Amino acid sequence: MAPSGRDFYTLLGIPRNASTDQLRRAYRQAALRLHPDRNDNPNDTELFLSISQAYETLIDPGSRQEYDQQLAETESKQAGKASFRAQVLQSRQSLLALDEPQVHYMLLDLSPRGGLKHVRPPVNLAIVIDRSTSMKGQRLDQVRSATLEILRSLEPNDSAVVVAFSDRAEVIVSPDQAKDLPAARARMSLLQADGGTEIGQGLRLGLQELQKNFTREGVNHLVLLTDGRTYGDEAECLAMAGSVAEHGITINGVGIGGDWSDRFLDELASSTGGSVLFLDNPKAITGLLDGILGTLSKVVASRMQLDGSLSQLVDLRSAFRLLPEPTILGDTLPLNLGNMPQDTPIRVLLEIVIHPIGQVGSLPLAHLTVSGDLLGPSAEQQSLPVAIEIPVSEQPDTEPPPGPIAEALAALALYRMQDKARHEAELGQSSQAARRLESLATQLLANGQRDLAKAALNEAENLAKSRRLSTEGEKRLKYGTRALLLPARAGGPNLDD
Amino acid sequence: MIECPNCKHQEFVGTLFCSECGGRLVHVSPMPTVNISREDIEDEAQATRPKVPEGPSLASGALLGLRLLSSGEIISLVGRDNFTLGRAVEGQAVIPDIDLGRYEAYDQGVSRIHAEIRLAEDGVFLVDLDSINGTLLNGRPVETQQPLPIRHGDMLQLGRLRLQLISRIRAER
Numbered sequence: 001m002a003p004s005g006r007d008f009y010t011l012l013g014i015p016r017n018a019s020t021d022q023l024r025r026a027y028r029q030a031a032l033r034l035h036p037d038r039n040d041n042p043n044d045t046e047l048f049l050s051i052s053q054a055y056e057t058l059i060d061p062g063s064r065q066e067y068d069q070q071l072a073e074t075e076s077k078q079a080g081k082a083s084f085r086a087q088v089l090q091s092r093q094s095l096l097a098l099d100e101p102q103v104h105y106m107l108l109d110l111s112p113r114g115g116l117k118h119v120r121p122p123v124n125l126a127i128v129i130d131r132s133t134s135m136k137g138q139r140l141d142q143v144r145s146a147t148l149e150i151l152r153s154l155e156p157n158d159s160a161v162v163v164a165f166s167d168r169a170e171v172i173v174s175p176d177q178a179k180d181l182p183a184a185r186a187r188m189s190l191l192q193a194d195g196g197t198e199i200g201q202g203l204r205l206g207l208q209e210l211q212k213n214f215t216r217e218g219v220n221h222l223v224l225l226t227d228g229r230t231y232g233d234e235a236e237c238l239a240m241a242g243s244v245a246e247h248g249i250t251i252n253g254v255g256i257g258g259d260w261s262d263r264f265l266d267e268l269a270s271s272t273g274g275s276v277l278f279l280d281n282p283k284a285i286t287g288l289l290d291g292i293l294g295t296l297s298k299v300v301a302s303r304m305q306l307d308g309s310l311s312q313l314v315d316l317r318s319a320f321r322l323l324p325e326p327t328i329l330g331d332t333l334p335l336n337l338g339n340m341p342q343d344t345p346i347r348v349l350l351e352i353v354i355h356p357i358g359q360v361g362s363l364p365l366a367h368l369t370v371s372g373d374l375l376g377p378s379a380e381q382q383s384l385p386v387a388i389e390i391p392v393s394e395q396p397d398t399e400p401p402p403g404p405i406a407e408a409l410a411a412l413a414l415y416r417m418q419d420k421a422r423h424e425a426e427l428g429q430s431s432q433a434a435r436r437l438e439s440l441a442t443q444l445l446a447n448g449q450r451d452l453a454k455a456a457l458n459e460a461e462n463l464a465k466s467r468r469l470s471t472e473g474e475k476r477l478k479y480g481t482r483a484l485l486l487p488a489r490a491g492g493p494n495l496d497d
Numbered sequence: 498m499i500e501c502p503n504c505k506h507q508e509f510v511g512t513l514f515c516s517e518c519g520g521r522l523v524h525v526s527p528m529p530t531v532n533i534s535r536e537d538i539e540d541e542a543q544a545t546r547p548k549v550p551e552g553p554s555l556a557s558g559a560l561l562g563l564r565l566l567s568s569g570e571i572i573s574l575v576g577r578d579n580f581t582l583g584r585a586v587e588g589q590a591v592i593p594d595i596d597l598g599r600y601e602a603y604d605q606g607v608s609r610i611h612a613e614i615r616l617a618e619d620g621v622f623l624v625d626l627d628s629i630n631g632t633l634l635n636g637r638p639v640e641t642q643q644p645l646p647i648r649h650g651d652m653l654q655l656g657r658l659r660l661q662l663i664s665r666i667r668a669e670r
Contacts, residue, residue, distance in 0.1 A: 092511060100498065102510040353509065401513055410521070413514035420516075443519045 006307060007071055008054035009367070010333075015312045016068075016367050020059065022312075027055040075385035082384035083113050084301070084340075086370055091401045091409075094393040095363060099356040103317070106352065106388060107405050110337070110370055111345035112300050118342045121375045122157035122218035123296045125150075127289075128206040129172075129191070130226035131164040136193035139256055142282040143225055144188050146289045151178050153293060157218070161209040162188070165202030166195025175213055199226060200233030200240075207244055217375055219299045219339060220249045221274075223292060225285075226265070227256040234264050238271065245272040248303035248373060250338045252292055254279055258472030262479075266328065273304065273338020275325035278479035280472060295324060299339040301372040301382070304346060307334035308368035308386075313355040322408055323347035326485035333368075340372060347487065349408050362391045404487060411484040414443055418456075418477045425469050434463040444481075452480045561614065561621065562663040563653075565600055571663065578616040581626065582655060583609045597658060606630040606656025614662075615644060621664055623647045630656035 009016050012026045033039070034048040058064045091105035127147055131140065147162055151173070154160055162173035162184075172191055177183045206222050214220055230237070241251055253265035253276040262276065269276045277288055310316055310333070319329040321337060324344050329335045337346050357363055364387065371383035400406070417440045424433035437460040444453035459473045498507045499522065506517035514521055559573035561580075572595060574580050583593030584602040586609060597607055608628040615622040622644040625632040632639045633654035639645055647653070649664040 091513065096510060098510060100510065103508070103512045105511075105513070354511075406513060409513045413516070413519040416516060417519045439518055 007367075007369070008058055008067065009309050010307055010369070011051055011054045012058070013309065015309050015314075017312055017364070023055065023058055027051065027059075075387075078383055079385055082370075083374055083382050084110055084370055084372065084384045085113050086110050086384055086386045087345075088386065088388055089402045089405060090388075090390060091405050092390075092397045093399055094391040094395075094397045095354060095357065096396055097357060097359055097392050097394050099358060101356065102354050104352050104354055104365070104390070105401075105405055105409065106350045106365070107402070107408065108306070108348045108350070108368075108370075108386070109345040110304065110340065110348070112340065112342060118298075118300055119376075120155070120297045121299055122159075122215050123154070123293065124210060124213050124215050124218055124220045125154075125158065125160040125293070125296070126206040126210045126222040127160065127162045128169075128202045128222060128224045129162065129164045130166075130197055130199075130202070130224075130228060131191060131193050132166050132195055132197040132228050133193055134197075134227050134259070135256075139227060139282045140191065140193050142285050144191060146286040147173075148181075148185060148188055149286050150289050150293055151184050152181060153290070154178070159213045161206070161213075163202055163206045163209060164191055165198060165205070167198050167201070168195075169201040169205040171205065171209060175209075197226065197228035197230050198233060199224070199230035200236050203237050203240055207240060207249065210249060211244075211247075214247070214249075216373075219296045219302055219375070220247070221292075221296055222249065222251045223254060223289065224251060224265075224268075225254045225256065226260050228259055229261040229264070237264075237268055241268050241271050245336055246303075250274040250302075252277065254285070254288065255475065256282060256285075258470065258475060262475055270327050270329060271336060273336040275321075275327045275338075276479070278475050280476060295341060296339070298341045298343060299375060300342045301340040301374050302338075303381075304337040304340050304370070304372035305334050306337060306348060306368055306370055308366060309333070310352065310366045311364045313357060313363070314365055315353045315355070317351045317353050319351070320349045320408075320412065320485065321346065322349055322485050322487060326482050328482075337372075347404075349405070349412070357392060360392050362389055364389045407487060408485060410447075411481070414440060414447075414484060415478075415481040417443070418481045421459075422469060422474050422478070425463060425467075428467070430463045430467040433469075434460040437463070440477075447484075449480075449484070452477065455480065560665045561616065563595070563614075564661040564663055566652075566659040566661060567600070570600075574614065580614045581610055581612070582614065583607060583611045585609075597655070600658065602656075602658060605658035607658050608656070611655045612653075614647075616666075620646050621648065621662070621666060623653060628655065 014022050014026045030051045034044045036045045036048065057067050087109040089107040095104065096102060129143055151160055159175045160178040161171060161175050163169055164172045173184045173187045177187055203224065210220055210222055249272065251269050251272045251274040253269045255262060255265055255276060256279045265276050279285060279288065316331050318331050319335055321327045321329055323346060324341050340346055366388045368386045369383050370386060371381060373381050417436055421433040421436040421440065424436065437456045441453040441456040444456060455473055455476050459469050459477060462470050462473065499510055500507055501515035501518060501520055501522060503520040504515060504518040506515050508515060508522065512522055559575040561574040563572045577594065580595050581593040582595045582597060584598040584607055585592040585596040589609060591610060593610055610626050611628040612626055612632050613624045615624060623634060623639065624644045625639045625641045627641050634645055634647065635652050647662055649662060651662045653660045653662060
C-alpha cells in the first residue's frame with residue numbers, strides 16, 4: 001500500500017484490469033506533471049515517488065500478480081475490521097450484452113457498523129457573516145439573533161467564533177466571548193452592515209480561527225452566510241476550501257435572497273463535502289442554523305471519501321449525494337462526502353456509462369474505497385474496500401429498478417430539467433426554456449409539488465416577458481428540486497436488511 | 498439506444514428517465530429500439546395475407562395509416578379512435594383531425610369535413626360525412642352517413658383524392 005492509503009491502481013488512476021499500455025500512458029502523464037525537474041512542490045515529489053513505485057510494481061507481470069494477491073488480502077482484512085458498512089444497490093440485476101453504450105446506476109449506502117458507541121462530538125464552529133450593505137435591515141437582524149441562538153445552545157466542550165466580512169474581515173465574537181452570552185450579545189450588536197462582499201476575506205479569517213481550535217475528536221465546520229457575489233477571488237476561495245477539506249473541515253453555504261452566486265457557493269461547499277442552503281425568507285435562518293448544529297452533533301466520522309477506480313469501459317457520468325444533504329458531487333473520483341451521521345446513512349448515487357461490452361459473462365464495474373476518520377480520542381482513519389460486479393446477459397433484465405433508485409432518478413430528472421431550462425435561458429433560447437419549464441411544472445404538479453410548480457410557471461412567464469429568469473426564482477427552482485432528491489423515508493430502516 | 502415514447506428523445510439503454518421531458522422510461526422495452534426496414538414489414542404482410550391488394554405497412558407504432566397514391570406519402574393515424582378527414586380553412590369552426598389541405602385537397606374536391614375513419618371493436622369503418630363530391634370505396638360510391646367496414650389495402654377516394662388504407666388490424670370480418 002502506498003503511504004497515502006490509496007492502492008497503486010487508484011494512485012495511477014487506472015482500472016484494475018488495465019493493460020500494460022494504459023499503465024505506461026498513465027505513468028508518463030503523471031511523470032510529465034509531477035517530475036521534480038518540472039515541479040517544485042515538495043509534496044508532489046513525494047507523490048511522484050509513490051507513483052514511480054506503483055508503476056515499477058505493476059509493469060512487471062510477476063510482481064503485479066504478487067501485488068494483486070497482497071492487495072486482495074489487505075482489502076479483505078480491512079473489510080473485516082472497518083467500522084463502516086457499505087450496501088450497494090444497482091438499477092439492473094444484469095447488463096445487456098450490447099455493442100452500444102448503456103447507462104447504469106449504483107446506489108451506495110454508507111453507514112457506521114452496528115455497535116459503534118456514539119457520544120456527542122465536540123463541535124468547533126465558525127459562523128462567517130456577510131455584512132455588506134445589502135444585508136442591512138431584516139436580513140442582518142435575523143442573522144444576528146439566529147447566531148446568538150446558536151451560541152446559547154452550545155455545550156461546554158464546543159467552541160465557536162463569529163466572523164464578519166465586507167471588504168475586510170474581523171472577528172466579532174471570539175471563542176472566549178462565545179461562552180459568555182452577555183458579552184457575545186454586546187459584541188453582536190456592534191455588527192453593522194457596510195461595504196462590499198469579498199468572500200475570500202471572510203473565508204480566510206474564519207478558517208484561520210477554526211484551525212486554532214481544531215479538534216481531532218470532534219467536527220470542524222464553517223457556515224458561510226452571504227447575500228451577494230464575490231468578484232475576482234473565487235479561485236482563491238476554492239483553493240482554500242480544497243486544502244481545508246483534507247483536514248476534515250466542512251463548509252456549508254447559506255445564500256440569502258436572489259443575488260448570490262449559487263454555482264460558486266455550490267462548488268465551494270461540495271468540494272469539502274458540505275452543502276448549500278437557499279433562504280428566500282430571512283426568518284427561516286434560526287431554524288436553519290439550528291438544524292446545522294443538530295446535524296453536527298450527530299456525526300460519528302469525518303473526512304468521508306469515496307475513492308478508487310472504475311473499470312475499463314466504465315465512465316463516471318455524474319455523482320450525487322442524496323443523504324444526509326442532497327449535493328451534486330461532480331464526476332471525478334475521489335468524491336468528498338463530508339461527515340457521516342450516526343443515524344442516517346450517507347447515500348450516494350453514481351451514474352455510469354458502460355461502453356460496448358460485447359460477449360462477457362460478467363463485468364467488474366468498480367473497485368471503490370470508502371474511507372473516513374472515526375471521531376473520538378483515538379481518531380483513526382478507516383477504509384473499506386467495495387468491489388462491484390454485475391453479470392452480463394443476452395436477455396434484458398425485466399425486474400423493475402429498486403425503489404430507492406427509481407425514486408432518486410425521478411427527482412433527479414426534475415432537477416436536470418430545471419438545470420437545462422436555465423442553461424437554455426442563458427443561451428438566449430427563451431422559448432425553448434419556457435416550454436421546458438412548463439413541462440417541468442406539469443411533472444411537479446403530478447408529484448404534488450404545487451409551490452414548486454407555481455414557481456416554474458412564474459419563471460416561464462418571466463421568460464416570455466423579459467427573456468430571462470428571475471435570479472431568485474432560478475434559485476428557488478434549483479434548490480427546491482434538489483431538495484426532492486432527499487429520500488422520503490430519510491432516516492428510516494436501511495435499504496434491504 | 499432507446500426512444501422516449503413521449504418526446505422521441507434518444508437515450509442510452511438502461512436510462513430510466515428521459516433527460517428531455519423527464520418522462521419515465523421504465524415501460525419502454527429494455528432492449529434497444531430497432532428500425533425495421535419497410536421491405537421487411539411488407540414481406541411479412543405478404544406472407545400473412547397474400548390476397549390483400551398491395552400496400553406497405555407502417556413504420557411507426559400506429560395501427561392505422563393512409564397512403565397518398567399520388568406521392569406515396571403515409572399519414573399515420575395515432576392517438577384517437579376516430580379520425581375525421583377533410584381540410585382546415587382559416588376561421589373554420591370545426592376542423593378535421595386529419596387535414597389534407599397540403600395534399601391539394603381543395604383542387605381534388607375534398608370537403609372541409611369529408612369523411613371519417615372509425616376504429617371500433619369489430620374493425621375499421623369508413624363513414625362519408627355528407628361530402629359534396631362523395632366518397633368511393635374501391636371504386637364504388639359510398640352511401641352517406643352509412644359506416645362501411647374497410648380493411649388493409651382498401652382504396653378510398655375523397656372527391657378525386659385517392660388514399661389507400663394501411664392497417665395493422667388483421668381481424669377477419
